[in-house]
Amino acid sequence: KNEVEQSPQNLTAQEGEFITINCSYSVGISALHWLQQHPGGGIVSLFMLSSGKKKHGRLIATINIQEKHSSLHITASHPRDSAVYICAVGGGGADGLTFGKGTHLIIQP
Amino acid sequence: ETGVTQTPRHLVMGMTNKKSLKCEQHLGHNAMYWYKQSAKKPLELMFVYNFKEQTENNSVPSRFSPECPNSSHLFLHLHTLQPEDSALYLCASSQGHGATNEKLFFGSGTQLSVL
Numbered sequence: 360k361n362e363v364e365q366s367p368q369n370l371t372a373q374e375g376e377f378i379t380i381n382c383s384y385s386v387g388i389s390a391l392h393w394l395q396q397h398p399g400g401g402i403v404s405l406f407m408l409s410s411g412k413k414k415h416g417r418l419i420a421t422i423n424i425q426e427k428h429s430s431l432h433i434t435a436s437h438p439r440d441s442a443v444y445i446c447a448v449g450g451g452g453a454d455g456l457t458f459g460k461g462t463h464l465i466i467q468p
Numbered sequence: 469e470t471g472v473t474q475t476p477r478h479l480v481m482g483m484t485n486k487k488s489l490k491c492e493q494h495l496g497h498n499a500m501y502w503y504k505q506s507a508k509k510p511l512e513l514m515f516v517y518n519f520k521e522q523t524e525n526n527s528v529p530s531r532f533s534p535e536c537p538n539s540s541h542l543f544l545h546l547h548t549l550q551p552e553d554s555a556l557y558l559c560a561s562s563q564g565h566g567a568t569n570e571k572l573f574f575g576s577g578t579q580l581s582v583l
Binding site for chain 1: 470505508509510511512513516524526556558560567568569570571572573574575576577579
């Protein structure tokens with residue numbers, strides 16, 4: 360079974376700062392997901408990637424398959440980015456994703 | 469708006485009650501999921517349905533009973549729950565067959581409290 364570790368668990372930063380959240384996993388995967396969960400519970404899928412890098416607006420996700428590591432970057436952070444960011448990995452089959460515990464991000468004005 | 473709607477948003481029930489959670493997706497997806505999120509724990513997969521057929525039951529106690537009458541609707545029937553079942557229950561859907569390399573679309577969740 361894959362083990363997913365996220366760091367840091369909690370992060371508080373000032374508006375405008377560059378944010379990095381890390382995710383490491385123990386077993387090779389076919390896909391890694393980055394999810395965003397706002398207060399109130401709803402989860403939004405930000406990225407799904409299996410290699411390289413993806414960018415969407417101020418968000419960038421990278422993955423290094425050899426090192427079993429992924430990072431989520433937020434440029435020019437804003438208070439509305441405050442949320443829990445969750446990393447999840449899967450082997451490609453239908454046996455379900457393995458989720459990290461999440462990184463609780465607070466961006467202060 | 470993700471296209472996945474869950475009701476109710478909040479539910480308080482006693483241990484002897486029977487209640488149901490409902491999920492509806494308007495995305496034309498083939499796979500639907502129930503996840504459980506307990507405080508300070510990672511999301512846990514409970515059930516996966518692929519084309520209305522259950523393909524995964526992640527060792528969930530029988531007091532949780534899923535039902536998928538069609539590809540757009542998913543229910544979770546609850547009976548004789550325990551206080552430790554209090555959690556956020558999230559429904560999700562994906563376009564394909566329930567594989568882990570499919571993008572997930574989540575509902576807003578039902579916050580369940582068992583007294």
